């Protein structure tokens with residue numbers, strides 16, 4: 001049977017904006033209050049999806065969420081019509097209001113953690129939406145994320161869905177951004193590498209001083225239990241607290257893996273050598289495991305954070321070669337582009353580098369890898385996916401027209417308080433759920 005990895009990219013939502021909401025995320029803070037272009041952002045994302053489809057990859061689309069989130073504002077005491085709720089919240093609690101307008105669900109690497117059927121005890125693909133507790137604006141995502149994932153992966157014979165972990169910092173879970181699966185082939189049992197920022201129940205352990213560690217060991221362990229993974233095929237590694245303090249707010253800003261390749265920075269992990277030895281032992285020796293470590297002397301942590309060298313996608317092309325999907329920021333850096341050119345000459349599976357412009361997303365700290373959620377699957381499992389979410393020439397054209405029809409060209413902070421934006425957003429999402437055949441997934445549709 002044929003196995004492959006499918007990528008489900010987040011479609012950027014109609015309220016995409018720069019609100020400076022993510023302390024610890026350098027780009028988010030430095031672009032706060034800049035004017036954004038939702039239309040351009042959505043189109044950049046769609047172009048990347050189409051490019052991966054054209055490279056022969058299985059590519060899907062994950063729908064955005066309803067924003068501003070008036071339901072949360074009502075929970076927080078604002079009342080009246082939706083327009084009154086928006087106007088009053090924008091005036092009386094501007095910081096809260098900005099948070100409920102965020103289109104942050106576009107970064108689907110944070111949507112969920114997914115274990116493929118080859119790794120799980122019951123042979124199903126398991127999904128756990130991330131609770132994203134560390135940032136208020138992101139903690140609003142998991143319920144609707146779960147609804148959308150269930151509408152995409154409905155078939156209960158193949159897919160198992162869990163509720164997100166308890167909404168508390170002890171179980172802070174940022175999903176696949178801190179999860180990497182290494183394997184000799186997609187259909188073979190792999191090693192699932194869970195990376196965490198801190199220990200929730202032991203304050204004597206290392207932790208960052210300046211910026212928050214969003215993801216805990218205890219959250220990783222809970223997801224591994226829920227998914228029925230065997231201890232012999234799981235590795236837990238702690239992120240180096242010093243790099244979190246330098247702006248590496250998720251592991252996918254400092255490391256990325258695919259099949260038998262782990263590409264990471266020298267400073268990425270605590271106890272790096274011991275942990276990589278454990279990884280090698282659990283991976284086994286049947287297939288060579290390529291541990292590609294980038295030294296400080298080659299690319300500094302600051303340069304990696306600026307260019308998102310590690311927030312690249314490493315993908316296996318149909319011809320068996322691996323390619324790196326990088327943001328144009330990597331091409332614009334002399335150091336990083338020279339490094340990548342040299343890397344593809346080396347004796348590793350990585351043989352191609354492709355650059356894409358996702359600047360609208362990058363300005364909020366989201367590179368190519370943040371924009372995608374990976375699901376390793378078989379041809380049979382792919383047939384069980386809602387086929388309307390899979391990218392093809394027709395869907396690409398339809399979604400571009402949909403964006404042209406509904407999205408604003410520009411959004412500034414003041415525009416978010418326009419009650420009309422909620423109506424535009426709901427009209428767009430209602431039509432999108434028909435295009436993607438999702439049924440009713442949004443609060444406004446469920447009543």
Ligand code: SUG
Nearest residue numbers: 019020021022028107109177250370
């Ligand atoms: O959670 N930015 C997102 C970026 C997420 C990137 N994802 C991965 N690395 N996988 C975050 O910090 C900024 C929103 C704002 O400031 O307007 C934001 O939410």
